[in-house]
Amino acid sequence: MNFAAKRQLPLTSVQLDRATVKRRDEKWLDEMKADPSARFLLVKNGNCLYRQGERYSLRHLTLKEADNAEIDSTEPLFLGLSASTPFFALTLPDDAQGEWFDTLGEFFDLRRSAPLLSPLDGELATLLKATHHWRENHVFCGRCGAVNVACEGGNILKCSDQECGRLHFPRTDAAVIVVVEWEGRCLLGRQRQWPERMFSCIAGFVDPAETIENTVRREVLEETGVPVGDVRYMTSQPWPFPASLMLGFRAKALSGDINIDPEEIEEARWFTRKEIKDLVISGDMALPGRISISRWLLNGWFNEGAEGELDEIEATT
Numbered sequence: 001m002n003f004a005a006k007r008q009l010p011l012t013s014v015q016l017d018r019a020t021v022k023r024r025d026e027k028w029l030d031e032m033k034a035d036p037s038a039r040f041l042l043v044k045n046g047n048c049l050y051r052q053g054e055r056y057s058l059r060h061l062t063l064k065e066a067d068n069a070e071i072d073s074t075e076p077l078f079l080g081l082s083a084s085t086p087f088f089a090l091t092l093p094d095d096a097q098g099e100w101f102d103t104l105g106e107f108f109d110l111r112r113s114a115p116l117l118s119p120l121d122g123e124l125a126t127l128l129k130a131t132h133h134w135r136e137n138h139v140f141c142g143r144c145g146a147v148n149v150a151c152e153g154g155n156i157l158k159c160s161d162q163e164c165g166r167l168h169f170p171r172t173d174a175a176v177i178v179v180v181e182w183e184g185r186c187l188l189g190r191q192r193q194w195p196e197r198m199f200s201c202i203a204g205f206v207d208p209a210e211t212i213e214n215t216v217r218r219e220v221l222e223e224t225g226v227p228v229g230d231v232r233y234m235t236s237q238p239w240p241f242p243a244s245l246m247l248g249f250r251a252k253a254l255s256g257d258i259n260i261d262p263e264e265i266e267e268a269r270w271f272t273r274k275e276i277k278d279l280v281i282s283g284d285m286a287l288p289g290r291i292s293i294s295r296w297l298l299n300g301w302f303n304e305g306a307e308g309e310l311d312e313i314e315a316t317t
């Protein structure tokens with residue numbers, strides 16, 4: 001059976017060597033930074049700098065260009081190597097302004113640019129956004145309150161208090177997302193704050209001391225009242241909005257009865273493929289965006305049926 005959608009899931013490319021061992025050597029990092037091939041990305045307010053007029057291509061600056069724009073490059077975040085090109089990132093203050101803004105490029109939201117980024121730019125932007133968010137929220141040590149300092153090119157933060165000295169590692173919040181099946185139908189829900197008519201897969205965060213299979217069962221039961229039996233892992237996707245790793249599943253319901261928790265979701269329904277097709281064509285149903293694992297999972301389920309390809313059906317509307 002074809003469980004997977006045909007196209008690659010956005011934000012999942014592996015083009016970058018993060019140089020986990022080499023980056024411990026500060027001298028090597030200095031050499032990489034000074035290398036003429038080194039490229040620097042800019043981030044401000046969580047958004048990366050894109051080429052002017054091209055929101056689907058990151059702006060890769062040389063160190064000279066960054067210096068000419070008077071951007072502080074003393075503590076760059078090392079992202080990794082692509083072939084032999086070292087990539088770094090520089091963080092600008094949220095209120096930074098300058099004439100160079102108009103000449104170097106424009107800051108833009110990854111969520112909107114992701115579907116059309118090259119694999120390398122997609123990986124760079126995802127890593128940068130996730131790491132930037134983590135560092136912005138870990139300025140101080142969570143144990144003693146002293147200021148943290150960056151180590152290993154910025155991938156580790158260390159408490160500056162000598163007695164404490166705790167190391168802080170990048171944090172990722174695991175979340176599950178699932179297509180639940182019942183007699184040829186799939187379970188989709190909608191949250192109150194979503195755009196009108198939009199339905200998506202059931203999702204939720206992993207609790208402490210919980211297997212991810214049990215998270216699937218707990219979340220589906222809590223949100224929709226539907227008991228779930230068999231649970232099968234499909235794939236994962238980094239989701240730096242702000243700090244998640246989405247773990248995608250297919251699951252079998254043990255009953256078709258729905259009893260939603262109105263605190264969690266506004267509505268949940270079983271849909272046949274034919275119903276989804278008709279609703280999408282009539283404009284009465286909006287699907288999750290093509291960037292998302294939710295859409296990838298839904299495509300995988302839908303395209304196993306006889307109603308055609310979901311992306312093509314949506315494209316004709």
Ligand SMILES: [Zn+2]
Nearest residue numbers: 141144159164
């Ligand atoms: Zn500390």
